[in-house]
Amino acid sequence: MTSIAAESVSTILVSCKQTRFHIESPNYRELDIEGLNITVTSRAAATGKGKGKGKAAAEGTEILNNAKLRLKAGSRYALVGRNGSGKSTLLKAIAEKLIPGIPEETRVSILQQTDLSDANSDDLPADGSSGRGGPTVLEDVVDKATAKSELEQEIELLSAGVSSTEPYAALQALRKLRHERMQKRLFILDKDARLRSGARGLQARKALVEYEKLVAQSASLKEQAAEDISAETLQTEIQEAVDMLADLQLQVEPSRIADTESQAKKILAGLGFTEASMSKPARSLSGGWRMRSSLATALLQETDILILDEPTNFLDLLGIIWLQRHLQSLEDSAAPPTLIVVSHDREFASSVCTDLLILKDKTLTYFHGDLPTYESAQAEKKVHLTKMKEAQDKQKAHMQETIRQNLAQGRKKDDLNKIRQAKSRQKRLDDRMGMQVNEKGGRFKLNRDLAGYHYATRAEIEVPHDERPVTLSLPDPSDLRFPGSLISLEGVTFSYHHRHRSPKPQPPPVLQDVTLTVSPGDRIGILGLNGAGKSTLIRLLVNPSNTTPGVLQHGTITHHPRLKLGYYSQHAVAALQTLARVQPDLTALSLLTRETSSSSSGGGEGELLSEGDLRGILARVGLPGRLATDVPVAKLSGGQLVRLELARLLWRRPGCLVLDEVTTHLDYETVSALRAALRAWPGAVVLVSHDRWFVRGVVEGVVDEEEEGDDEYDDGDGGSDGGRAGEGTAGGRRTRVVYKLAGGKLVELEDGVRQFEEGMERRVRKLMGG
Template sequence: MTTYGELIKTEFPKLDDELFVYVDGIISGGADEFEDSDELYEAIGHVLEEVADEKTESEVRDVCDRILLILRPSSTEVKNEMRILNAPVNIASLAANIETVGEMKSIWMNQRDDGLKVDQRKLEKAEAKLQQKQDKRSGEPTKTVLAKPESASASQMVSKKDNKMDMKGTNRGLDIRIENFDIAYGDRVLLQGADMVMAFGRRYGLIGRNGLGKTTLLRMIAMGQLKIPSHISVLHVEQEVVGDDTPALESVLQCDLVRENLLQQEREITAKINSGHGDEELNSKLSEVYIQLQNIDADKAPARASVILAGLGFTADKQKRPTKEFSGGWRMRLALARALFSRPDLLLLDEPTNMLDMKAIIWLENYLQNWPTTLLVVSHDRNFLDTVPTDIFHLHTQRIDTYKGNYDNFIKIKTEKLKNQQREYEAQMAHRSHIQEFIDRFRYNANRASSVQSKIKMLEKLPELKPVEKETEVVLKFPDTEKLSPPILQLDEISFWYEKGKPIFEGVNLGATMESRICIVGDNGAGKTTLLKIVMGFLTPTKGARNVHRNLKFGYFSQHHVDQLEMKGCSVELLASEFPGRPTEEYRRQLGSFGVSGDLALQSIESLSGGQKSRVAFAKMCMALPNFLILDEPTNHLDIETIEALGKAINKFTGGIILVSHDERLIRMVCQELWVCGGGKIVAIEGGFDEYRKIIEKELEAVA
C-alpha cells in the first residue's frame, strides 16, 4: 500500500527535503488533526502549489483527498466497523479501572505525545525558504532578514492540540507548560531542550549563576516569545511608572480596568439622569452597574491599594503625591504596588528586593506568602527565597531542574543528589576497573577466552556515567592593606541638613577602626547615603567635626557606579583607560580576582549581566588599593554564590568596612556593629540584627 510520503514525492518531484520535512511534520500528527481534506489543503496546499508545476488548485486538492484516504479508513469501512451499544458507556470510569499491561497503555491515559509537536525553528526555516521561492517567482528581490547581533531569540515545541484549543478559545486551564524550548543570546546558547511546568497558585523561585539567562527568560515569557495560553494574563514588573500628575493611590487603582470602566459608566449615566433625561432604561442600567461594582468589591479597592502602598513604604502623605514627584526607585516601588494590586494569573518579578529597604522586604515576604495566583520570581536574597517560594527552578548547564520546597530544601536535596551521583559514579568506575583488570590479566589465556569475551560484553553494556558536574566556586579577593594606628575615623556631634530643609540627622557621634565591620540600616530616605558621603568627605557637615587618618584611603562601591560603567569596550580596556601604563596581565589578574576571567574579560561590558558588571566595578574600585571600603548596596544583581564569596572576602579584608545592605544573610555573616538611621538620629542597637528585625515587625503590626 502506498504511503502518503511516497504519494507526495511522486506527485511533487520538485519538493526538496526541507519542505518535505515541513509538510511531513504537519501531516504526521494524524488524520484526527484534520476534520476534512479542505482543512488539510489549508495546512499544506500553499507549499505544494509552489512546486506543483502545471497542477491546478483542484488537482492539488485531489492529492489532499488521497492523502486523507491513506491516513483515514474510508467511510464504508468505518460504517462496517460500527456497533450499536445497548447502554451508555462512562469512559471516565473505564479509564480509571484500566491498568497498564506490559508495554500496552490505555488510550485514555494522559500521555505527552511528542509526535504532535511542531518544531518552531524548522517551521520558520521552511517558511523563509518558501518566501524566497515566491519572491524569485514573482521577480522581486529576495529579502534577507539578518538577526541582530547580541539579541535574544527563542524557539519551542508547541502542541498542535493545545494550539487549536487556544485558537478556538476552549482552553481555560491556568496551569502553564512551556516544553522543550531553547533560548540563545547572539551565538551563545542559554537554554536547550528546557521544560517549565507551573501549577496555578504556586510560587516559583528562579535561581542560577549570573549571566545564565534568568532575566532573559522572564522577558521571553512576558513578550510572548515563549508561548503560553493566550487567556492567561501575564505581568512583568520591569519598568518604572511614568511620572505625571496622577496621585500614587489613584495610579494603583487605575490598574483595575474592570472597576475603572464600571465607574466611568456610572459617571456617564448619572450625568445623563441629572441633566434631565427621562429614559427609564438609564435607571435600570445604573442599577446593573451598581450590582457589578458590588460583586467585585469596588468599594474595598481603595483600602486594599492603600495597604499595599503602605507596606512598600508610602506614607499617607506620599500616597496623595503625584507620581512625577517620586524618584526612579520610588516609581519602581509604585510599579510593584500596581502589579500586586492587579493580581495577574502569572506575576513575574525580577529582583524585587533590590529597590526596597528592610521594612518593605519583610512586608513583601509576608504578603507574597498568601499570593493567590502563580508567581515566578528571580531573586538572590537567600532569606527571601527561604520565605516565599513553594518550588525552586534551578537554571544551570543550559537546562532547568525543578525542586519542591524553598531554597533551604533545594540545597539539601541538591547536595544529597550530588553525593548519590558521585557515589554511583565512583562505584561504577571501581567496577569497570575490576572488570578491565580481569580482561588485561587473562586476555591471552586460551583457557579463559570465553570468560574474557563475556567480561568485554559486560563492560560494553554498562551505562556510561559522566563525572558529576560541579559549579566552579566563586572567589572574590580584596587587596591586602597595611595597619594604621588609631584614631582612624571619628565623627563628633555631626548634624546635617540641606538648605532650607529640616535636619537629616543631628548630634551623631560615631567612630570606626581598621577592624570595623559596620552595617547601616534604616528606611529609604532616612539618611544612610548622606552619612556615607559625610564619612568620605563628599559632603561637609552643617555642624560638628569629621576627623580621619591622613593615610586613610576610601574605596567606594555604589550601584550607580555599576550603571555608569563605560559600556562600549571590554573590562580590560576599562581598567586600562582608568589606570593607564600598566601591563595587560595586571588588568586581567585584577579582573580574575573578582571572577571576570578568560573570554569574559574581553566581552563587551554592555553584554554582561548585572552581576558581572558589579564584579567589574569591584575590580575597578580595588585597583586603587583602598584600605577602607564603603559599600552601598553591593549585593544588587549578585547571585547567591557571589554574595557568599563577598561575605568571605569582607571577613578576610584587613581594612575597615562600612556597609549599607538589605541582604539579611550578608549582614548576619559579616557585621559586628549595627547602626540604625531614622527619626533624625543614628544609633547603635544592642542585640544585633535579631533585635532590629523585632523592631520592624512591631512597626508593621502597628500599621496593619
C-alpha cells in the same frame, strides 16, 4: 511551534513541542511545556532576507535548549541562575505569552527590573514640583491594575451616544466600540497564528483569515449611511448599547472601586508609602519609588501567574518583610496564583518560595525546597556518585582482568566453558554496569526501569562537574605606616536647611550627636529604613568637606592622613550607565586605564599601572578577557557593572571600603563570593545593606554550614558566634558591631541583625493587623 518577539535591539526566538489534543478547560495557573528552545538574536539576524529561523537562532545567544517548563498551580518558585543566564528573557517570554502552549486567556502579572538610570531608593520627592498634574500614585496603581480608565472611556463613549438626541448616536457608538474590541481580538489571533506551526498553525491562520473578514464587515458597518439602516436594526442596536452600558457601569460602581482602592492603600502602605505620598502625582516619583508603585500594581491585579523580577531592589527591610508576609498569605486565597520570583536576597526567597526553578546549562531543573537545602543535596549527591563510581570502576577493572585471563586460558587449552564464561561476564559487564539506582532513588531493575528496551545498557555513572565558581579577590590594603583610627565622628549633628527664608519651620537634624569610630580591620553594619539618613551618614564618612546643601551644625569628622578609602554608592550602576550613554565605545579596561593614568599624572594617590595589572584587577572581580576589553560598558549587565565599580575602587588598594547597597543586581553566587571575600579581607568595611544574610556574614562573621572548615573563608577572628569583637588584624582587635539609624540617632544593636529584624517583624504585624 515557533514564536518571534522583537525588541528595540534584539529578538526573542521561541519554539517548543505542543500537544495535539485540545483541552476544553485548561488550568491557567499551570504550565507543562516540552522541548522549549529560547534564543536571543539581533533584529537584523532575525529579519534578514533569505535567513531561516534556524539560521537566525544559530547566530544568536541560546538561553534554553530542549528544556521542560513545568509549573504547578499555586506553587511558589524561586528562579535561580547566574547573571546573564537568561532569567529575565525567560520571564519576558512567559509574560508576553511568546511560548506556544500558554493560553491567551492566561492572566500574567509581571514586575520587570526597573531602568536603573534614574533610580533613587532613599528619598521620596518632597512635593510634586517635578511632575504636577496627572493621576496620583493611588489612582495610577488602581487604574493600571483594573484598566479603570479604559472602562471609563468605553462608558463615556456609550453614555454620550445613549443620551444624545441624535437618533443614530447610540448605534454609532455601539458599532465603534465593537470595532475597537474586534481589532484587539484580531491582534491576539494574529499573534496566535505566528506562534503556531504545523496543523495547529494552519488552523490558526484559517481562523485569522475568517476573523479578518468579520473585522472588514465591522468597519463597513461603522461607516454605513443612516438611510441604509432599517428601523428594526436601529431599535435592536440601541437596546444592545443600553445593556452594554449597564454592564460596564456595574464594573466601575463605587463600591467595587472603593474595595480596590482600600486594598491598594494597604499594599502601598506596606511598601513604604504614606497617605501624603499616595496623593502625589505619579509622574513625580523617582526611579526607586516608581518600582514600588509598579510592584503594588502587580500585587493588586487578579492574576493566574505572578512574576516578580528582583522585587526587593530599593525596598528597605520593613518593605521586604511585609512583602514576604503578603506573598505567603496568598496561599490562603481560594485560587492562589502561581508565583515566580527572582531575587538576590536569600532569606527573602527562602521564606517565600517552596520550590526552585534552576536555569543552568541551557536547561531547567526543579527542586522542592530552598537554596541551602538544594546546595546541600547536590553536595551529598556528588559524594555518593563519586563513591559509587570509584567502587564500580574497581569492580569493573577486576572483572575485565578475570575476563582477560579466562579468554587466554580458554583459547590456550581450547576450553569452550572458559570462553563461554568469559563472554557471559563480558555481557554482564556491558549490560549491568552503570547506575545502580533509578530516577526515584530506588534500586535499579532492568525489566522495570528500561521496560521495552532490554537491549539497552544502563547509563554511565556521571559525577556532576562543579560549575566554575564565582570568585572575587580583594587586594590587601596599602600600608598606613603609623597606627590610628581610620575614620572618626565625634558628636556630629547634621541637617538640611531651606535655601531661602521660608515661613515653614526648619526640618529636624538628619543626624543628631552621632559618634562613630572605624579602626583598621573593623566590620561596621548600619541598618535603617529608607529616608532614615544612612546615605547622608555614609557621605559624611567618605567626604566630610562636601556637605552641600546640608550643614554640619557641630561635631568633628577626622580621617587618618594616609587613609585610602573606597566608596561604593547605591547609585553607582546608574552613574556608569549614564557614562556609557555619553561614551558608547567605552570599555571596562579603557575606563580603568583613563582613571589610573589621570590619577598618576596629576600626582594622585596611585602609581601608574600597566595594562596587565589592570586586566588582573578586572579579572579578580569577575571581568576577565574580552569581557573587559571588547564589550562596551553600555552592554554590561547590572551585575557586571557592579563588578566594574568594585574594580574602580580596588585598584587604589583602599584600607577601608564603604559599601552602600552593593548586592543590588548581583546573583546568588556573586553575592556569596563577595560575602566570603569581605569576611576574609584584612581591611575595614562599613556596610549599608537590607540583605540580612549578607550583613550577618560580612559584619557578624556568621559562617554557613557549607563554608565551615574552608580556609578560604576563615578570617581567624572567631566572629562566627556573632560577638562584638575578636582577634582580627595583626596587632589589633577587630570590632564587629551593627548599628541602627533612626530618628537621627545611631544606636548599637546588642543582638545585631536579629534585633533589628525582630523590630521590623513587630511593625509588619501591626501594619497587617496581625
